[in-house]
Amino acid sequence: MSELAARIKHEFMEILPPTIFFFVILHIVAIIRALTTWGTGISLPTSASVTITALILGKSVLIANMLPFINRFPEKPLIWNASWKTAIYTLVALFVHYLEHLYDYWKEAPGLVAANHKLLAEFNWPHFWAIQILLVTLIANYCVLAELARVIGRDKLKAMFFGPMPTKPTGQAVG
Numbered sequence: 001m002s003e004l005a006a007r008i009k010h011e012f013m014e015i016l017p018p019t020i021f022f023f024v025i026l027h028i029v030a031i032i033r034a035l036t037t038w039g040t041g042i043s044l045p046t047s048a049s050v051t052i053t054a055l056i057l058g059k060s061v062l063i064a065n066m067l068p069f070i071n072r073f074p075e076k077p078l079i080w081n082a083s084w085k086t087a088i089y090t091l092v093a094l095f096v097h098y099l100e101h102l103y104d105y106w107k108e109a110p111g112l113v114a115a116n117h118k119l120l121a122e123f124n125w126p127h128f129w130a131i132q133i134l135l136v137t138l139i140a141n142y143c144v145l146a147e148l149a150r151v152i153g154r155d156k157l158k159a160m161f162f163g164p165m166p167t168k169p170t171g172q173a174v175g
Helices: 003-036 047-066 078-106 112-122 125-152 154-162
Strands: none
Touching: 003 047, 003 125, 047 078, 078 112, 078 125, 125 154
16 A cells, blocks of 8 residues: 555544544534424524534634644543543634624625624524533543543454444464
8 A cells, every 4th residue: 555545544533433423523513403493494504514613623623633732631531531522622613603603694694704703693692502512511422532542542442432443454374
């Protein structure tokens, strides 16, 4: 396998877990939003936009994990790193969530500043913060599992959750 193909495979395998996680939780959030706004006429994101957001957040996690300060407390109890990463990922999710709503207002406003002003004046903030609370809870779960995987190892964590993994052949000839 060429070096480029190996690098692409490595990047893909790194981005896959957070992307799948965010794909699932953002669809859960979209379903909750649909149920809580049923009959109000509020437009909701489509599955395609939720998928794109999941890809963006998955890549954001990959980029954030490369930052030197992301693994700030590796020698302390796991709650330190899990809480730190939860705070950082939550800020990213808050920013993306806000931009998603700003974009909706921008489609109707003459400019970005006017859209932001209209958003701040007219938006349903309790609903926004309810979704953020849900996201924080789900992101915290992701961070705890990611920290466990970092310390225990992915293979051992998989075996703990899904049963023993099949043993790899040793390459010895049977004779």
